Amino acid sequence: MSDVIIYSVITIAALGTVSAMILFFVAQQFKVIENPKIDDVEEVLPGANCGGCGYAGCRNFAEAIVKTNTLEGMNCPPGGTKVMDNVASIMGMTAEVQAPLVAVMRCSGSKANAPAKVQYDGPETCFFAHNLSAAESGCPYGCLGLADCVRACKFDAMYMDEETGLPVIIEENCVACGACVEACPRDIIELRKVGPKSKRIFVSCINEEKGGVAKKHCSVACIGCWKCEKECKFDAITIENNLAYIDFNKCTLCRKCVVVCPTNAIHELNFKPRKPKPEKKTLENEVKTDAKVVVESEKTEGKPLAKIEDEATDNDNNKE
Amino acid sequence: MSLLKISGSPHVHGDNSVKGVMYGVLYAMIPAILASIYFFGLDSLKVMLVSVVACLLFEYLIQKYLIKGEVTITDGSALITGVLLAFNVPSNLPVFVIIVGAFVSIVIAKMSFGGLGKNIFNPALVGRVFLLMSFPVEMTSWPIPKPLFSGKVLDAITGPTPLGILKEGLDAGKSVSELSQQLPDYITELLGNHGGSLGEVSAIALLIGAAYLLFRKIITWHIPTSYLGSVIIFSGILWLINPELYINPLFHLVTGGMILGVFFMATDMVTTPMSPKGMIIFGLGAGIITMLIRIWGAYPEGVSFAILIMNAFVPLIDKGFKPKRFGERIKNG
């Protein structure tokens, strides 16, 4: 009986020793010496592996920081300044102050604004639909409404609005990782600065077609009429390929462009609602009244918009 | 006129549908159903009805109340499972045992994997094997067929299956030639007038159904051919070595669940490989395992186990045996 015990003890001990030796040898042979800073940096990163920094995951980002030994161009969007400050203190540097960004949806081609002219019948993926043809409304730039961006979002910051058929960004959750920007085959979503008190003004359209054509697809398309550009005193608005774009570095959030836009393509976010002022026929007041009123009056006056519509009819003729 | 549609090509579709495929299999089982009713009387009808109704009910309940999704019991797949399960049990099985079998088949083997198309194992066979191990007595008391209109009114007489006779006899040290006195002749075995599960007894009826399946292109020739081929070769070699110890291949082909298993369960599209090469490997493996169990295993019958074991290998086979690509071989003419 005791033999059995002795033999088994010896066998197990021998096995253990041999295994330990093998393990030790292998560990020595394949030892990877890594800078311990990588672990430290990784520790303070959010660990979401969202890819917003441009690296595959948090670990890769930490490696890149430690290896290049610089913070230039390195930013962790979901972590923001706080995390980057922590990283900087580990690295013994100071972080550049990065303005926080947030995703904005630059298309308002909802089911009502851009009624469907054809019906898409295929798999629920924007990427395929985009390669197949223009959107259901006929707009080759607009949102396809098949939620590639929503599926790409790892922070529950997006959902599809059933009524409009467009994705909605929940700003509180958005960490500006850029996954949705990447996912959108039409580059509709843009990362913009959050702005003071989250106030933002942007053109909610990326259609580069001529005014008449764009208007036919969608009632709230940017028609490239130059009105906002003329209105802007700060050169923040540029128009290229029949499309206005507001530079968020130059924009002072004066909201004047919002009112002059004949198609309501310029959106303002998180501003206090405007107070409708009593009727006074001064230019100043007219500017401040509700955008729609301005559009109406312009229509009746019929100067600039008439021109646009001329072009529209012209384009119609071209097509036939 | 409603809106024009836009979609990717192709814009036409063949007349295939899941329902069409499933009901095709069901039509193919009709001869065997009729044969079982003929041989086992209303008992078999009862078993089949209970099994089918239980399967449909379990699938309905799960889809309606657990998954809360679309109810697809009309697609015919649960119906097939029900009939196949009934085919695999004796006709005198108590009702509650059948219901347990249906529960295991549908709930455990099918729906818990995600429903039709996602199950790894053939549901009816899982149910059958579960019953075989849980209720060995009930599952192996085979009633002697009492054909309708034959006049003999014998009730509750049970007897062994031909495979059982062979196995027990060989284990007891008897030789094949001694045992063949007790075995039914091949014509009887082919027609089905011997003890066994409901659906497996009549090889002829099953073969008619199999011909229909092949004709409708619901199944392909690959699995049946390689399955039967490997059984014939395996048992043939042993038979040639010692015909007193090992019975001839023909006996193996027509007895037990061989025909039923080969044409109706080994060809179940969900649980078999996708490429022709893979199907042949599947058939070969199943054939060899069947013969191993029949000759050296503890059970007289091995078809169910063989198919289930090979089911488990399907993902591996699919990974290893891809269909042959076009244009790998260059000929110069």
Add this chain to the structure above:
Amino acid sequence: MKTFKRGGVHPEENKLSENQPIEVLSVPKRVTILLGQNLGANSKPVVNKRDKVKVGQLIAKGEAFISANLHSPVSGTVLKIDDVPDQVGHNKAAIVIDVDGDEWVEGIVRSSEIAKDIKLSKEEIVKKIQEMGVVGLGGAAFPTHIKLMVPEGKVPNVLIINGVECEPYLTADHRLMLEKGEELLIGISILMKGLGVSKAIIGIENNKADAIHLLKELANNFLGIEVQSLKVKYPQGGEKQLIKALINREVPSGKLPLDVGCVVSNVGTAFAVYEAVQKNKPLIERVVSVTGKSVKKPSNLLVRIGTPISDLIGKVEGLPEDTGKIIGGGPMMGKTLISMNAAVVKGTSGILVMRENESSRIAVKDCIRCAKCVSVCPMGLSPYLLAIYGEQERYEDAGLEDVMDCIECGSCHYICPSGRPLLDYLRVDKVRVGEIMRNR
């Protein structure tokens, strides 16, 4: 009966317009010529806004290696050179010409007299074909002159002419073979000379018995041209399948027919070559089948490139009430049109109007692993698996499973009992895998 071996399906043929002679469609009021009509780079415009152009005048030059010339199909004034929506609604650069009269450039022979003698030399033929902007009319619109410029080290020994027209509904090639048989054979002889081969085989499916009969008879007068009837099977018109069916050679993955010593050309292309070389006529018109079960008068129309599709529909007595889908091309590989304002391009082989009840796809169910897609895939792929990779965005895996070999024939989707959009996902795979490969 010869055919290709692996895979394939046999959809309902529905050749509704096969007995309708080719009709000439009147010149439209305005044409839109897309600059990117052919496979490869866009052509570069050589006219300006408000220029007057004549029929057959060069309006855009193919400057890149894989590119083709464009000629004005009408006479009139250039209205604009701008982006216009193409057949699927994406904006593409195009030249729009307002039609005024029908004045042709000098030098184009317009008589229908058959010119038999091939006077040009091998090099001159290639040059002429390039000059006249001839591209493959089977669908992909690959510039024909490039096929004739054989790179060093490759030796073609047989020319294969695709008269298969395996797509259901379409009959343009069928009618062309019946009505222009002799011209076609001269065109083939020219291609043979240009390519330097002494043998040509015309493959025709046996549902076009009249065309087979006629061409067999005519081919007796031509040296080295053989007519081969083929069993009806889709996608026999795919060049790899056709080569396999006719001469039993397999084009290796990622290679061209030239690698197995042959060049494939469509019958429509052969006719265009005849016109270009013998009649000095650029590729400015083509035969288009306008068809569909509810279409009142399914027809084969000879139309000028750039004609709005609405004109073609108008010719067949308008769009039927129950239209659910309009397809440019055949039902297996065609693209759905987003509007009828778009123009005919060189690759438009048909306009198919589907009924509403034929237009919807069947409800998508889970894969039941029936392996039908595997068995019908002419390229020996596993569409079910590739579609799963597409759905799960596993593009690397899809690349390893040779998704780039897919010829997008649609047989897998056609046969799938669960109605899974297999080809849609395979297309996603192909685009993504292409991106990955380019990034390497």
